[in-house]
Amino acid sequence: MPVTRLNFIDGEWLAAASGRTYQRLSPYDQSVAGIYQDSDVDDAERAIDAARRSFDTGPWPRWPAAQRAIVFKRAAALLRERRESISTIMAREVGQPRLEQLKFVLGAADTLEFYANLIVSRRDEAVYGQHPDAVGIVAKEPVGVVGSLTAWNTPLSVAHKCCPAMAVGCTLVVKPGHQSPGALIEFASILQEAGLPPGVFNVVTSAIDNGAVVGQAIAGSERVDMVTFTGSSTTGKAVMRAAANNLKRVKLELGGKSPQVIFADAPSLDTAAGSVAKGIVRLAGQSCQAGSRVLVQKQVKAEFVEHLLAHIAATKMGDPLAEETTCGPLVSEDQLHRVEAFVKEAQSSARLLAGGKRPVREDLAQGFFFEPTVFDDVSPDSRIAREEVFGPVLSILTFDDVEDGISLANQTVFGLVAGCWTQSLATAMAFATKVRAGMVWVNGYRDDSILKHMPVGGFKQSGIGREMGPEGLDEFLETKSIMIRHRL
Ligand SMILES: NC(=O)c1ccc[n+]([C@@H]2O[C@H](COP(=O)([O-])OP(=O)(O)OC[C@H]3O[C@@H](n4cnc5c(N)ncnc54)[C@H](O)[C@@H]3O)[C@@H](O)[C@H]2O)c1
Numbered sequence: 001m002p003v004t005r006l007n008f009i010d011g012e013w014l015a016a017a018s019g020r021t022y023q024r025l026s027p028y029d030q031s032v033a034g035i036y037q038d039s040d041v042d043d044a045e046r047a048i049d050a051a052r053r054s055f056d057t058g059p060w061p062r063w064p065a066a067q068r069a070i071v072f073k074r075a076a077a078l079l080r081e082r083r084e085s086i087s088t089i090m091a092r093e094v095g096q097p098r099l100e101q102l103k104f105v106l107g108a109a110d111t112l113e114f115y116a117n118l119i120v121s122r123r124d125e126a127v128y129g130q131h132p133d134a135v136g137i138v139a140k141e142p143v144g145v146v147g148s149l150t151a152w153n154t155p156l157s158v159a160h161k162c163c164p165a166m167a168v169g170c171t172l173v174v175k176p177g178h179q180s181p182g183a184l185i186e187f188a189s190i191l192q193e194a195g196l197p198p199g200v201f202n203v204v205t206s207a208i209d210n211g212a213v214v215g216q217a218i219a220g221s222e223r224v225d226m227v228t229f230t231g232s233s234t235t236g237k238a239v240m241r242a243a244a245n246n247l248k249r250v251k252l253e254l255g256g257k258s259p260q261v262i263f264a265d266a267p268s269l270d271t272a273a274g275s276v277a278k279g280i281v282r283l284a285g286q287s288c289q290a291g292s293r294v295l296v297q298k299q300v301k302a303e304f305v306e307h308l309l310a311h312i313a314a315t316k317m318g319d320p321l322a323e324e325t326t327c328g329p330l331v332s333e334d335q336l337h338r339v340e341a342f343v344k345e346a347q348s349s350a351r352l353l354a355g356g357k358r359p360v361r362e363d364l365a366q367g368f369f370f371e372p373t374v375f376d377d378v379s380p381d382s383r384i385a386r387e388e389v390f391g392p393v394l395s396i397l398t399f400d401d402v403e404d405g406i407s408l409a410n411q412t413v414f415g416l417v418a419g420c421w422t423q424s425l426a427t428a429m430a431f432a433t434k435v436r437a438g439m440v441w442v443n444g445y446r447d448d449s450i451l452k453h454m455p456v457g458g459f460k461q462s463g464i465g466r467e468m469g470p471e472g473l474d475e476f477l478e479t480k481s482i483m484i485r486h487r488l
């Protein structure tokens with residue numbers, strides 16, 4: 001049985017005021033993966049008090065940037081040292097392959113180092129030489145206490161928001177998704193060990209029923225200056241409404257219905273098909289960046305689909321801890337039922353080419369598995385083409401020419417990621433400039449190996465603001481104009 005994990009508030013490990021705990025069961029085999037505090041509003045208030053005090057009077061925002069950077073570098077080293085155990089916790093709670101989770105652990109360590117380096121080299125601006133007797137300073141200051149409400153699917157992506165916030169001197173109250181708090185608790189413990197002062201980083205966990213209660217308490221609190229939220233667009237709207245209470249700054253990382261567009265001159269239909277398959281099978285489609293729509297130019301459709309089905313068939317569903325597994329179960333029984341309902345409805349209007357059901361395999365019977373599913377002849381108006389399923393379900397749509405392809409890609413309320421495959425620079429640039437998405441890939445898709453630290457975020461209902469890169473740091477800064485007359 002795993003040990004019961006506590007909340008982390010003001011540098012102390014504390015039980016929830018109510019004394020209640022909850023168990024997280026593995027979605028793969030229903031064993032107990034973790035035991036956590038089921039916090040209420042009281043616990044959230046206590047964490048907010050700590051973060052407020054730490055920001056208003058504590059050392060962290062007043063330390064030289066180089067001293068904060070040292071803590072980040074130590075924490076990065078500790079994360080790397082513990083990568084095996086942390087990625088195992090994530091794999092057990094999220095249900096997705098440990099090797100995939102390992103990338104997030106190493107990514108969080110890189111993020112700590114990226115912001116450690118950035119914070120010591122960034123400078124503000126001076127306005128000098130515009131008047132003989134005056135200078136101006138355009139100064140950037142930390143926004144203050146930040147509430148961070150995070151999604152369950154990529155638990156250590158919390159580093160993308162917490163690192164830049166802490167780097168500039170903000171303090172935080174973090175509430176993870178109830179399904180996968182383990183990695184975040186390890187992260188808090190590592191930060192403490194690396195020398196982070198008490199009250200800078202506070203974590204409160206809560207069971208499913210209290211997620212919204214605690215989330216609303218943080219988002220609505222008058223003592224919180226900003227809320228950064230990762231989750232569904234529906235919850236994002238509720239967070240924004242609560243944040244209106246004190247007009248706090250809001251940053252939202254939300255859902256998507258991201259297209260990959262296969263133009264007839266794609267450099268390799270097989271490579272493109274492999275990338276499309278990976279884009280929907282990865283994390284069993286439970287990724288904000290899942291490429292859940294593939295739009296194929298008519299003349300290459302038959303050949304592309306043949307390659308695609310071969311790649312989909314190569315998916316290895318299984319134990320998240322096994323090295324060969326490429327796709328684990330869905331996160332919960334509710335999510336499984338939700339995906340099944342989407343698929344059932346789609347079957348009446350689209351043509352099922354693969355999957356569409358739970359796998360019939362003895363070794364997977366305890367898990368919430370669903371086969372990677374492909375629908376062809378999907379109408380752009382259908383729910384399966386428009387809504388985020390958050391499961392391994394891919395819709396194929398067809399188009400005639402470049403302009404049609406781009407216009408179909410834009411037929412969505414979301415705008416997180418878009419990919420295209422073409423050998424033509426003109427087509428690639430037409431796509432990149434006209435598609436309404438925060439991240440655009442050409443001849444690749446969500447490929448961590450080529451470019452790192454590019455800003456992440458969405459257009460339209462996929463969000464507000466950016467994570468990662470220097471842009472991620474700017475999100476947590478307030479601008480102050482200082483005007484100094486030095487001679488009267
Ligand atoms: N754009 C991104 O970077 C990104 C990354 C990961 C996940 N996501 C999105 O997250 C969603 C899946 O994650 P999820 O199921 O955890 O999302 P969710 O919206 O259900 O929950 C997100 C967080 O908000 C809390 N919450 C729930 N109701 C709340 C309320 N009314 N007020 C305040 N907080 C509340 C939850 O407890 C959780 O911590 C998908 O839509 C996915 O696309 C986006």
Ligand SMILES: O=S(=O)(O)c1ccc(CO)cc1
Pocket residue numbers: 153154157158160253286287288289290456467
């Ligand atoms: O593509 S995902 O792995 O789901 C992902 C999640 C979060 C973020 C940014 O925080 C980026 C990518």
